[in-house]
Amino acid sequence: MxxxxxxxxxxxxxxxxxxxxxxxxxxxxxxxxxxxxxxxxxxxxxxxxxxxxxxxxxxxxxxxxxxxxxxxxxxxxxxxxxxxxxxxxxxxxxxxxxxxxxxxxxxxxxxxxxxxxxxxxxxxxxxxxxxxxxxxxxxxxxxxxxxxxxxxxxxxxxxxxxxxxxxxxxxxxxxxxxxxxxxxxxxxxxxxxxxxxxxxxxQGSMWFKLVVKGKSAHGGTRYEGVSAIEKAMTVHHKVLELEKTRNATIHDPLYQSVPIPVPINIGKIYGGNWPSSVADEVTMEGRMGVAPDEKMENVQKELEKHLALLAEIDPWFKDHPVELKWFGARWVxxxxxxxxxxxxxxxxxxxxxxxxxxxxxxxxxxxxxxxxxxxxxxxxxxxxxxxxxxxxxxxxxxxxxxxxxxxxxxxxxxxxxxx
Amino acid sequence: MxxxxxxxxxxxxxxxxxxxxxxxxxxxxxxxxxxxxxxxxxxxxxxxxxxxxxxxxxxxxxxxxxxxxxxxxxxxxxxxxxxxxxxxxxxxxxxxxxxxxxxxxxxxxxxxxxxxxxxxxxxxxxxxxxxxxxxxxxxxxxxxxxxxxxxxxxxxxxxxxxxxxxxxxxxxxxxxxxxxxxxxxxxxxxxxxxxxxxxxxxQGSMWFKLVVKGKSAHGGTRYEGVSAIEKAMTVHHKVLELEKTRNATIHDPLYQSVPIPVPINIGKIYGGNWPSSVADEVTMEGRMGVAPDEKMENVQKELEKHLALLAEIDPWFKDHPVELKWFGARWVxxxxxxxxxxxxxxxxxxxxxxxxxxxxxxxxxxxxxxxxxxxxxxxxxxxxxxxxxxxxxxxxxxxxxxxxxxxxxxxxxxxxxxx
CATH class of the missing domain: 3.40.630.10 (Zn peptidases)
Incomplete structure (x- = not known):
């Protein structure tokens, strides 16, 4: 047999x-x-x-x-x-x-x-x-x-x-x-x-939404407003900075051939109503990667804390902190x-x-x-x-x-x- | 009387x-x-x-x-x-x-x-x-x-x-x-x-639309894609550079108390479909100020030419040039x-x-x-x-x-x- x-x-x-x-x-x-x-x-x-x-x-x-x-x-x-x-x-x-x-x-x-x-x-x-x-x-x-x-x-x-x-x-x-x-x-x-x-x-992941505030004005006097689109760029940059520091700590050999083991991806952006107005709000939606051994709650806190640092590089964020919402799907x-x-x-x-x-x-x-x-x-x-x-x-x-x-x-x- | x-x-x-x-x-x-x-x-x-x-x-x-x-x-x-x-x-x-x-x-x-x-x-x-x-x-x-x-x-x-x-x-x-x-x-x-x-x-003005291309990928392997959101930021920055050089040439005393006599305002942004995907397209809509003595056609050409310079700072734009459309309202x-x-x-x-x-x-x-x-x-x-x-x-x-x-x-x- x-x-x-x-x-x-x-x-x-x-x-x-x-x-x-x-x-x-x-x-x-x-x-x-x-x-x-x-x-x-x-x-x-x-x-x-x-x-x-x-x-x-x-x-x-x-x-x-x-x-x-x-x-x-x-x-x-x-x-x-x-x-x-x-x-x-x-x-x-x-x-x-x-x-x-x-x-x-x-x-x-x-x-x-x-x-x-x-x-x-x-x-x-x-x-x-x-x-x-x-x-x-x-x-x-x-x-x-x-x-x-x-x-x-x-x-x-x-x-x-x-x-x-x-x-x-x-x-x-x-x-x-x-x-x-x-x-x-x-x-x-x-x-x-x-x-x-x-x-x-x-890898786990969670979705988040960042609401960035600006101040409306007519485009012809745009210096009287604050562009939420420009502020969103600062926020995006800050988020990628966190991605960098987070990934620098990952030394798992299973990730050795992966350029960014636990990416943070901002996949969607929308804001502003009118070409001739300064945008007073921009929303970005993204996916936060969670390393296999991480707790989701800790990762959430990490992003929260990191966004709070925005006030240090731009006083605008002191009075207009970025709103962070965890929404939609998540994978443990x-x-x-x-x-x-x-x-x-x-x-x-x-x-x-x-x-x-x-x-x-x-x-x-x-x-x-x-x-x-x-x-x-x-x-x-x-x-x-x-x-x-x-x-x-x-x-x-x-x-x-x-x-x-x-x-x-x-x-x-x-x-x-x-x- | x-x-x-x-x-x-x-x-x-x-x-x-x-x-x-x-x-x-x-x-x-x-x-x-x-x-x-x-x-x-x-x-x-x-x-x-x-x-x-x-x-x-x-x-x-x-x-x-x-x-x-x-x-x-x-x-x-x-x-x-x-x-x-x-x-x-x-x-x-x-x-x-x-x-x-x-x-x-x-x-x-x-x-x-x-x-x-x-x-x-x-x-x-x-x-x-x-x-x-x-x-x-x-x-x-x-x-x-x-x-x-x-x-x-x-x-x-x-x-x-x-x-x-x-x-x-x-x-x-x-x-x-x-x-x-x-x-x-x-x-x-x-x-x-x-x-x-x-x-x-x-001041005159015209509306324009910039379509910025990226390459889609799953957010967990975002390094396999190219984010149209990130590329849009490069484009936004480049547009503001043009605003600066254009306004540096305006010495009309009627504008002396105006911070930016002829602003370029990007008032609207939208792109990407899904938090977990790399955005493959972002559109920005804006208003281009036209100085009182300028010809609209010349200003249009100026923006076109300036956007073409993007290929010099980022080869991505060589193969994926930003699409520029003049649309909607305009004021002479x-x-x-x-x-x-x-x-x-x-x-x-x-x-x-x-x-x-x-x-x-x-x-x-x-x-x-x-x-x-x-x-x-x-x-x-x-x-x-x-x-x-x-x-x-x-x-x-x-x-x-x-x-x-x-x-x-x-x-x-x-x-x-x-x-």
Missing amino acids: LDVDMRVKQWLQLHRLKGIRLLQRLVQENSISGHEASAQAIVVEKLRELGLQIDIWEPNISNLQQHPYFVSPRTTFVGSPNVVAVKKGLGGGRSIILNGHIDVVPEGDISGWELDPFSAKIIDGKMYGRGTSDMKGGSISLLLALEAIQALDIPLRGDVIFQSVIEEESGGAGSLAAITRGYKADVAIIPEPTNMKIFPKQ PGTIDSEHDAMKVLSKHFTKVKNRAPIIEASPWGTDGGLFTQVGNIPTIVFGPGTTEVAHYPNEYIEIERVFDTAEIIANMIIEWCQ | LDVDMRVKQWLQLHRLKGIRLLQRLVQENSISGHEASAQAIVVEKLRELGLQIDIWEPNISNLQQHPYFVSPRTTFVGSPNVVAVKKGLGGGRSIILNGHIDVVPEGDISGWELDPFSAKIIDGKMYGRGTSDMKGGSISLLLALEAIQALDIPLRGDVIFQSVIEEESGGAGSLAAITRGYKADVAIIPEPTNMKIFPKQ PGTIDSEHDAMKVLSKHFTKVKNRAPIIEASPWGTDGGLFTQVGNIPTIVFGPGTTEVAHYPNEYIEIERVFDTAEIIANMIIEWCQ
Whole structure:
């Protein structure tokens, strides 16, 4: 009889077309926030086929709103179910959570797409469509791994908990709901698009808004006013100064090839009403990166304090301090010890399947892994088949080969981890 | 018999309440662009009472659109009449145009107003309401001057041409229509809110839009993108550099007390879509001041050339040049020789009525006087009772005393000029 690795490989080869078809069906359901039900139905159908114990529920927003880590622009999750399936182990083994999010970001300006964003067409080994990389491809890797183990009847002592959650793209309310519902494990894997790199650390992030004041005047006598646009430039400069000092303190080898490990990005600016008037208010909206080991509250205080220094370089800010608001989405940072046994097991199987050592890095963005780490106390590794470069952009795609490689690596990891 | 100056003064005193009532009625008609007819009807009623020859017409927009100086956001002037009344002289005298605009800017955010913007209420000698200063108060000064001369039956040899025009606030299509209809005179007076200063020179202005390009990227890897917000700051800085060099060349004594005679104001900024993305485009909208003796085309070229220099300081702009568009409103600059006889006559009567010499300055903003000068070849003086500080703002008002002082000064000027 073949050893278990080979049996998994063979099973995946034999079931390749079915796996591709399943991914296509999932991509063809546009599951933007608030419209996840039909895509979840396809996941549930597969889970039923596997004979697993399934938990489907619409998270209760009033309960979640009490939670300090809850973030969401939504007012209800009615019609937006979370799905969890448990494959109970025989007992005495280590457990694992396999977590993927079902929500996708909007397709955006359709004119940028060469194919229908929900065609799931395959060209040269790549499947195109919104959500292929982020992260339905990854979720299919998880389902294939699970199905292979079920089909091959490989005995596991630990539990395997598969989760298809809502709301990752808006700050993780779906995973938070799964954690507060009581789902726990010794480790979690999230196959977000890492380009098959292994991320033991994930950067967190929070959105902020800076309201900069000026004083209106007619443009012909602009010296009688104070331009909020000019003041906004001073503020922008000051914020980048903080980015510099913050990043100078990061010496984590996982960040050694990253120019700015924890960026502060000001992504949006608007202010002023009239070309002929001096702008009396400008708003800038940005994203503050949070290092894997930082507390979000501390980072918030750091920005607050730094903005207060503006009064030293320009007395205007003494009487007109910049208003700082934390708003919208946030992603909690996460970290797992690089020497954690789950890291070793995953790396080992990566090396066996891919015939090379994995690249281990820290993620430049947040995932639900932060909530698993900080709220659920579950060490989390992010590792998936998609690529960030195409996520959230037109013509998003995934290389199909990688979906199966990832499935194989994760199946082998589960088998060893939960044995 | 009293001399003519005293008779004018007395007549104005005797007809004070009627004059105030007329101004109130005019202010109570909200005459924003496109809704000038009811206010014009009040003007026409008064002109009929004076027994003048009246010309009422809706400017033909298709004809005006052929004119190089035509600027307007409108597609038709149907329902928006211009009104001109001519008091024919006995012959052989110098003629004068008295020009006021009937359009007002919108009242804006109502919460800023302490009274209804169209109440025309009088408190402590000030009448409150949109358009009191800019410039229905000035137009009433003109009508009172004209009425005094008619009522006192003072013989004039030159023609007096009274104009109540539309569209000053959007670039002067109403005055342009009056000029192209053939109304000419040896001088024009426009009682815009100069705070009773005399402006022989008026700054022109034009609106521009700068589109600055960046390169999008995820905020967590912002170093992979190029921030259009940061690039916009470089552009803003470069534009202010041009303002500095342009103003360094202005030595006109009329500007000696003005910190920046011909400002370039960037009044509006917007760009970027998402706090977590690097902004790939930022637009800035501004107003370029044009010195009284400058040609607008030359000033446009100056800005174009200066923006081209950006490529020298930052190679990004070589491949991604800033897009410059001239859009929206523009006001042609205007100038009359400070030694022009009309300046002397006006200054003389100002001094007699106010018992002090007038302040003579250059205006920081454009008026229809630019069109009179450059298109109609009619030297124009801007002199009126309102104040710029309140124009276009909530709680706009005018000091009633000044409306009558201005009427008296202008009546005396007309009598001498047209005698």
